[in-house]
Amino acid sequence: MGVEIEFLSSKSLDKLAPERKLAVIIEAVKHNKIIVLEEGLTREEERELFSRVMHEIGKGGGFTGIEIVGLGGEVDGVRASLIKMLGGKTKGLTVVGPEKLVREIKRNPEKIGFAAGK
Numbered sequence: 001m002g003v004e005i006e007f008l009s010s011k012s013l014d015k016l017a018p019e020r021k022l023a024v025i026i027e028a029v030k031h032n033k034i035i036v037l038e039e040g041l042t043r044e045e046e047r048e049l050f051s052r053v054m055h056e057i058g059k060g061g062g063f064t065g066i067e068i069v070g071l072g073g074e075v076d077g078v079r080a081s082l083i084k085m086l087g088g089k090t091k092g093l094t095v096v097g098p099e100k101l102v103r104e105i106k107r108n109p110e111k112i113g114f115a116a117g118k
Helices: 010-014 018-030 043-059 077-085
Strands: 004-008 033-037 066-070 094-098 102-108 111-116
Touching (some): 018 033, 018 094, 043 066
Parallel strands (some): 004 033
Antiparallel strands (some): 033 094, 066 094, 102 111
16 A cells, blocks of 8 residues: 555644644554645644654554654744734644654755655
8 A cells, every 4th residue: 555645724623622633643643644734733732742642652552653844934923913814824834744654854945855655
């Protein structure tokens, strides 16, 4: 079987409580899916995601961890508030995948490249 990629819109994730949002991501990654988040995660959500992943790894069961990379920077302050009021996005996308599938991630400010395979 090939690599499965799942795209999650910000609209679908905005409906979820923060805990549920992270649970959805972790469950998908545990099922060997690479997740592309339209709007990405906040720094706090990333910290909590890594904390939960460490807990899952501690349980055993073959889950080895995640790789995560974001594209586009976070906008803060008045500019972020204005963008949100106008219905725009304040962040780029985020890619999350199982460590055992994501072989290499290449990052630069304008693009993300990754090699995946079993």
